[in-house]
Amino acid sequence: MTKRTYLPLLTLLLAWPVVPVAGFAEEIPAAANLCLTCHQVTVESDRAVQGAPPLFYAGNKFNRDWLESWLQTPTRIRPAGGFFADHIITSEGGDSIDTASLAPHPSVDSAAAKQLSDWLMSLRPHDQLIAESSEYSPAPISPRLGAMDFVKFKGCGGCHRDTPEYGGVSGPELYTAWQRLQPEFIVSYIKNPRAWNQQSSMPDRNLQDEQIHKLVNYLKSLHKED
Amino acid sequence: MRLARNHASILAQASLMVATLCWSVLATASDADNGRILYRNNCSQCHGLKGTGKGINAPHLEVAPRNHTDHDEMIARTDEELFKAISEGGQSVNKSVLMPNWGKTLSPEEIEDLVAYLRVLCCQEQ
Numbered sequence: 056m057t058k059r060t061y062l063p064l065l066t067l068l069l070a071w072p073v074v075p076v077a078g079f080a081e082e083i084p085a086a087a088n089l090c091l092t093c094h095q096v097t098v099e100s101d102r103a104v105q106g107a108p109p110l111f112y113a114g115n116k117f118n119r120d121w122l123e124s125w126l127q128t129p130t131r132i133r134p135a136g137g138f139f140a141d142h143i144i145t146s147e148g149g150d151s152i153d154t155a156s157l158a159p160h161p162s163v164d165s166a167a168a169k170q171l172s173d174w175l176m177s178l179r180p181h182d183q184l185i186a187e188s189s190e191y192s193p194a195p196i197s198p199r200l201g202a203m204d205f206v207k208f209k210g211c212g213g214c215h216r217d218t219p220e221y222g223g224v225s226g227p228e229l230y231t232a233w234q235r236l237q238p239e240f241i242v243s244y245i246k247n248p249r250a251w252n253q254q255s256s257m258p259d260r261n262l263q264d265e266q267i268h269k270l271v272n273y274l275k276s277l278h279k280e281d
Numbered sequence: 282m283r284l285a286r287n288h289a290s291i292l293a294q295a296s297l298m299v300a301t302l303c304w305s306v307l308a309t310a311s312d313a314d315n316g317r318i319l320y321r322n323n324c325s326q327c328h329g330l331k332g333t334g335k336g337i338n339a340p341h342l343e344v345a346p347r348n349h350t351d352h353d354e355m356i357a358r359t360d361e362e363l364f365k366a367i368s369e370g371g372q373s374v375n376k377s378v379l380m381p382n383w384g385k386t387l388s389p390e391e392i393e394d395l396v397a398y399l400r401v402l403c404c405q406e407q
Contacts, residue, residue: 135337139325139326139337140321140322140325140326140330143325143330143337145329145330145331148335149329149333149335149336149339149340150325150329150330150331150335150336150337150339151337152337206343207343207378208378209378210378210379210380210381212341213327213338213341213342213379214326214327214338221341222341223326223327223337223338223341223342224337224338224341225326225327225336225337225338226326248386249386254322256322256323256326258323258381258382258383258385258386259385259386260381260382260385261382261385
């Protein structure tokens with residue numbers, strides 16, 4: 056190949072638009088620049104550095120109505136921040152959350168929230184994981200048995216809260232899970248957390264579908280209609 | 282001539298032994314280093330960043346997490362027992378269900394790295 060044939064090829068390559076990654080929206084709204092500074096929206100990287108939860112599968116994960124509302128009035132979902140180990144003070148008495156290191160999540164106006172939600176809900180790289188997940192149909196569950204299963208038998212309460220006052224603090228609160236998350240996502244994530252997020256600190260408990268559905272039924276039972 | 286050749290052979294074998302020893306020491310150190318990272322990312326939420334069993338979740342648990350710096354407690358456990366407890370969970374060694382099974386999340390090599398780090402926590406770090 057001569058130098059003359061190289062030049063047009065090189066020019067073409069440099070001028071070629073960035074190819075969108077499979078499963079991602081082609082256009083990222085301007086307001087998303089705020090998200091990009093903390094969240095992973097294209098590829099996974101080291102969470103110990105990134106901190107904030109990944110958003111590259113937001114469309115597979117969130118309930119849109121909740122997302123749009125939350126972006127306007129965000130509250131803390133993870134008591135110890137995006138990655139707990141980055142927000143710990145150690146002392147003789149034990150570890151505690153370094154609340155001073157927890158930055159509040161920025162809020163946006165309703166127009167930006169709508170625009171961001173449209174974009175985030177278009178990020179669906181894990182449709183296949185959802186399709187492969189077991190079919191879930193909500194069923195009633197006794198609150199007492201559900202709580203016992205959540206805390207004592209499955210140990211979820213070690214890291215997650217099922218009420219604002221009770222449970223572990225390293226993982227996201229789960230008393231709002233039903234509002235925030237799509238049921239199919241919850242089922243699939245419990246089944247294999249690292250299929251979604253390779254940096255997840257949540258173990259795969261090797262649960263059967265029936266056991267997972269029981270936990271999801273309990274999370275549904277915690278949801279209080281507004 | 283033969284004597285010189287024997288000396289050279291002994292020297293080569295000794296060098297090989299020293300190199301092997303150095304490699305194994307370095308490999309162990311490296312594994313424990315990886316174990317330290319894995320411990321921070323996964324175990325410290327309950328067992329604490331310093332391994333004392335006082336992680337941020339500990340006050341909310343019904344069973345206190347193991348203190349991995351407790352020398353006497355830890356030397357009573359074999360590496361195989363520690364591996365089993367991490368891999369298959371607390372119930373597999375007649376301990377709490379709150380200690381989850383990590384065998385479907387971490388590889389056997391990673392769990393071995395964690396065991397190596399537990400030995401550093403219990404028996405080397407002050």
